[in-house]
Amino acid sequence: MKKEFRIKKNEEFQYAFKKGKSFANRQLVLYYVEKPAQEHFRIGLSVGKKIGNAVTRNRIKRYLRQSFQELEDNIRYPLDIVIIARQPAKSMEFAEVKKSLTHLLYKERLLKNKNNY
Template sequence: MKKRFRIKKNEDFQFVFRKGKSFANRQLVIYYVEKPGQDHFRIGLSVGKKIGNAVTRNRIKRYLRQAFQELDSSIKYPYDIVIIARNPTKNMEYEEIKKSLIHLMYKERLLKK
């Protein structure tokens, strides 16, 4: 995932939290807001310290970035998306995290058909 497609600034995260819609399952929470005029979606990842140590948190973020990279062509574009990892993700493998992410995005109609 290219860095220009990531949300890094706190005000961008806060905008998505305030103005966006949210949906959750047991493993992940997704916030998203439509951003007309954007030529690509942007993602922000949040994995709190309660999840585990830095190695665990970085592994989860790496898995989520890889899942987004594989789903790149099927995600609708003018959106800013923030993913928050919940506690069960620390024990999950890549395929389980990807399946959970696809489930959330399918439910919220963020995937192209």
């Protein structure tokens, strides 16, 4: 995932939390806000310290970035997407993280087709 497609600034995270829509499952929370002026979606990842040590948190973020990279062509809109990992995410493998993320995107109709779910 290219760095220009990431959300880094606190104000952008706060905007997504306040103005965006949210949806969650047991492992992840998804906030998204439409940004018609953008050509591509951007993602912001948040994994709190309660989840585990730095190695665990970075592994979860790496899995999420890789999942977005694989789903890149199937995401419908130019959006700002913020993902917050919950406690069960620390024991998940890559395939489980991708399945959980795909489930959230599918339920919120952010995927172009349902063959990915």
